[in-house]
Amino acid sequence: MQVFWDCFETCGGKKDYKMKKTVLALKSLLPAEMALLDERYRVIRLWEQADREDVLFSQGDLIEAIVSTYDGEKVGAEIIARLPALKVIAQFGAGYDNLDLAAAKARGVVVSNTPGILTDDTADIAMMLLLNVARSGIVADKFVRAGHWKGGAFPLTTCLAGKTAGIFGMGKIGEAIAQRAAAHNMRIIYCSRSPKNDIPYGYYGNLQALAQSSDFLILACSGGPETLHAVDRTILRALGPQGYLINIARGSVVKEDDLVAALEAGEIGGAGLDVFADEPNVPKALISCDDVILSPHVGSATRETRSLMGRLVVENLDAFFAGKALVTPVAA
Numbered sequence: 001m002q003v004f005w006d007c008f009e010t011c012g013g014k015k016d017y018k019m020k021k022t023v024l025a026l027k028s029l030l031p032a033e034m035a036l037l038d039e040r041y042r043v044i045r046l047w048e049q050a051d052r053e054d055v056l057f058s059q060g061d062l063i064e065a066i067v068s069t070y071d072g073e074k075v076g077a078e079i080i081a082r083l084p085a086l087k088v089i090a091q092f093g094a095g096y097d098n099l100d101l102a103a104a105k106a107r108g109v110v111v112s113n114t115p116g117i118l119t120d121d122t123a124d125i126a127m128m129l130l131l132n133v134a135r136s137g138i139v140a141d142k143f144v145r146a147g148h149w150k151g152g153a154f155p156l157t158t159c160l161a162g163k164t165a166g167i168f169g170m171g172k173i174g175e176a177i178a179q180r181a182a183a184h185n186m187r188i189i190y191c192s193r194s195p196k197n198d199i200p201y202g203y204y205g206n207l208q209a210l211a212q213s214s215d216f217l218i219l220a221c222s223g224g225p226e227t228l229h230a231v232d233r234t235i236l237r238a239l240g241p242q243g244y245l246i247n248i249a250r251g252s253v254v255k256e257d258d259l260v261a262a263l264e265a266g267e268i269g270g271a272g273l274d275v276f277a278d279e280p281n282v283p284k285a286l287i288s289c290d291d292v293i294l295s296p297h298v299g300s301a302t303r304e305t306r307s308l309m310g311r312l313v314v315e316n317l318d319a320f321f322a323g324k325a326l327v328t329p330v331a332a
């Protein structure tokens with residue numbers, strides 16, 4: 001075991017020896033934010049450990065915080081139970097369906113996330129997918145590169161103006177997508193737990209009715225049990241053969257087998273997908289489908305946003321260990 005008495009820091013010019021808190025990181029932040037984390041905490045990088053079990057066994061008692069993320073190891077009841085000193089989980093991401101929130105709450109472990117910062121980037125990816133399924137951007141690029149233009153004009157595509165964008169989940173990201181879609185002269189309707197007073201878009205209390213009235217059904221809801229497989233064959237049939245599905249939420253929201261079947265049967269026009277049921281494994285049927293545009297869960301993946309997300313993770317930990325309120329707490 002690493003000798004943790006080595007881990008002292010110098011504060012305010014005088015040598016004020018404070019033992020660093022031990023943080024278990026499940027995935028790396030960007031280098032600058034990882035350096036910030038290292039400066040303040042003793043960080044165990046789980047992905048670098050040859051023997052995960054040995055680390056948890058020998059150092060589990062020291063770990064007071066976890067830095068988690070959607071594409072890292074899941075934080076289930078089992079790992080929470082094995083860390084008796086755990087007090088705080090700082091999630092790198094807005095969604096936190098990789099965490100067992102109930103198990104954390106039962107142990108009195110508080111949780112923070114990184115909402116807001118990634119809203120614009122994620123909404124941009126929704127529009128990138130939408131524009132690509134409607135106007136065949138990627139296919140058009142391949143067409144020119146392959147020299148097909150000389151053989152004839154590119155097939156006609158689908159106009160956005162006047163079409164209806166149905167947004168499932170009207171949180172910050174849903175609103176940012178609505179703004180962008182409105183700028184493309186689309187009509188906006190939405191479905192969420194309850195109507196919002198401060199937005200001018202038509203509300204639907206029912207996803208099937210939303211899909212029926214949408215040309216583009218855009219998923220911007222949270223993941224987790226409440227939305228698991230909310231989009232199944234019935235919803236896809238309601239969207240119809242001229243309709244497109246856009247998913248920047250979670251793969252779990254869509255019943256992927258039903259999506260493949262609906263695409264193969266021509267029951268929907270196409271799909272733009274940033275998220276999948278079992279990332280990074282994308283079903284072969286989606287990869288080989290011409291009516292689908294794929295991206296590798298990149299909603300928040302810009303240098304600027306990922307850096308701000310990392311800072312907010314560190315700020316949440318700092319606030320917690322200074323005895324202050326979390327900056328961006330997840331309501332338990």
Ligand code: 8YV
Nearest residue numbers: 069070071092093094095300
């Ligand atoms: C991931 C995300 O956190 O914010 C979310 O909910 O899904 C993403 O920002 C990111 O891809 C790293 O796992």
